[in-house]
Amino acid sequence: MNKQGSLVVVGTGISPAGQMTILTQSYIKEADIVFMGIMNKIGENVVQKLNSNCHNLDDLYQSGKSRGITYIQMKDRIVEAVKQGQRVVAAFYGHPGVFVNPSHSAIEEVLALGLPARMLPGISAEDCLVADLGIDPAQFGCQSYEATQFLFRKYRIDPYMTQIIWQIGLAGEHTHTVLNAEHCQKGLQLLTDILLTHYPKQHQIILYEAATFPVCEPKIEKLSLIDLPSAKPSLISTLVIPALGLPDYDEDKLAKLGLTKEIVIKSRKS
Amino acid sequence: MSKTLVNFIEELDTNAKLLETYKANPVGTAKDYGLSEEDVKIIEDKNWDELSKRFEDLGKAPRNIRS
Ligand SMILES: C[S@@+](CC[C@H](N)C(=O)[O-])C[C@H]1O[C@@H](n2cnc3c(N)ncnc32)[C@H](O)[C@@H]1O
Numbered sequence: 001m002n003k004q005g006s007l008v009v010v011g012t013g014i015s016p017a018g019q020m021t022i023l024t025q026s027y028i029k030e031a032d033i034v035f036m037g038i039m040n041k042i043g044e045n046v047v048q049k050l051n052s053n054c055h056n057l058d059d060l061y062q063s064g065k066s067r068g069i070t071y072i073q074m075k076d077r078i079v080e081a082v083k084q085g086q087r088v089v090a091a092f093y094g095h096p097g098v099f100v101n102p103s104h105s106a107i108e109e110v111l112a113l114g115l116p117a118r119m120l121p122g123i124s125a126e127d128c129l130v131a132d133l134g135i136d137p138a139q140f141g142c143q144s145y146e147a148t149q150f151l152f153r154k155y156r157i158d159p160y161m162t163q164i165i166w167q168i169g170l171a172g173e174h175t176h177t178v179l180n181a182e183h184c185q186k187g188l189q190l191l192t193d194i195l196l197t198h199y200p201k202q203h204q205i206i207l208y209e210a211a212t213f214p215v216c217e218p219k220i221e222k223l224s225l226i227d228l229p230s231a232k233p234s235l236i237s238t239l240v241i242p243a244l245g246l247p248d249y250d251e252d253k254l255a256k257l258g259l260t261k262e263i264v265i266k267s268r269k270s
Numbered sequence: 271m272s273k274t275l276v277n278f279i280e281e282l283d284t285n286a287k288l289l290e291t292y293k294a295n296p297v298g299t300a301k302d303y304g305l306s307e308e309d310v311k312i313i314e315d316k317n318w319d320e321l322s323k324r325f326e327d328l329g330k331a332p333r334n335i336r337s
Contacts (some may be wrong), residue, residue: 018283041325042279066333212280212326214289215296216318235328 007110008089009103011096011122014210016042019123024091025050027120031089033081037074038093040212042269047091057102067176068100074102079109082117095124099146099166101196125238126164128210132218133240135162140243147171147239148235159198163241165191168207169233181235189249191230201226207233207256273304275312277293 008027012209015018028034028050037057038044048054060070081088090096096103097119110117126144130137137144141161147168149155172187188222197201202224209219223231225241234240249261278300285337292299300313312320322328 015283017280039307039327042276045276046280156323213279214294215279215313215321216316 003085004088005085005089005110005115005203007078007106007115007117008087009096009107009117009119010089010091011120011124011140012038012047012091012093013123014094014125014128014212015214016045016212018039018214020046021120021122024120024122027089028091030087032086035074035078035081035088035090036092037100038091039049040093042213043093048232050144051089061179063179064177071102071105075105075109078102079107079113082110082115084112088269092122095122095127096163097121098124098126119233125166125210127237128218129164129208129238129240132210132220133208135240135242137162147184147191148173152185157194157198159241160246160247163239165239165241168237168239169235181233181237184233185229188231188233189229192225195225197227198239198244199225203244204242206242207231208238208240209234209236212236274315275309275321276304278309279325300331 008031010024011020012024017099022133028047031051032053034047034051034054035057036044036047038047038052039058044054055077057074060073060077062070065175078088078090082156090106092100092102092103092227095101100243103119107117107119129135139162141158143158143161143163144166145155145163146166148171150165151172152174168188169181170187171184171191173183204222205225205228207219208221211218219237222229250262254264256258281303288299288303297310297314300310304306305313306314
């Protein structure tokens, strides 16, 4: 009988070696074949030491080629190996399910074939951000989204929540073909205009890059909102707009729960 | 045999004791580890762009395209 193929999608974390879970390492070791979308050569080296049959997905990126096509090809490579009866691991940097397309689509397709597929969580840029900036997403609540999608569609901001804006270096970029962060100026300007309807000009915002090597510190650039259009984010920058604070109590909603503001405040203190 | 920057970075990222020693004394720790003069210089100059050039290809970072 042919061996049954399977897929496990794993994350290698933001730093090259230390943020990989023990279970992730074990699946990499046990795999028949490992595909890597890691973009950090030291991280790749770590994975290659665990399994000698590693294949890079990076060759599929080409300047001028749409990411949409690249990701379908990545997914196809991964799924093809599963169809051949191999125990496949696909390793992506960070958390493999956070802002990554081919990881989710490969799992969907393998499951549709009636074969086993699952994802293991990894440490994402947002996890590093919480640790490095000391922001607890629960303190004010949090809206976390992709810059371009936000600009293109009718979303609403709640300025009383922390805003975590991903792929800021590609804000407004619609072609999916560029491989650098030099096309975001118009997008940053529009985003600033929108944010200025909610926050004061001098509201302190943060351009953040988690350290991708343990030798360096994270990049934490604080600037006033008004200066955002002249900021120079990289392809791994994430923008953080701290919350304005807590909003007022909603007395109508409280009344529907049989409560008042005073009762809530009193019970919080006792 | 001298140890490479790749060895150093990988070990720093998995060894709390070495990492703490490095944080207290980056250049001394890099030298003691056995890095070449050229690589120690990268640490000394905090030349992280050079590290990125050598080891990263940010253009190939997977990216979300559901806009
Ligand atoms: C396609 S997403 C991939 C995210 C990744 N899967 C994760 O789990 O963090 C790329 C975006 O993640 C964020 N990102 C990636 N690396 C980062 C880093 N070192 N520091 C801060 N944000 C980062 C940036 O917003 C970047 O544009």
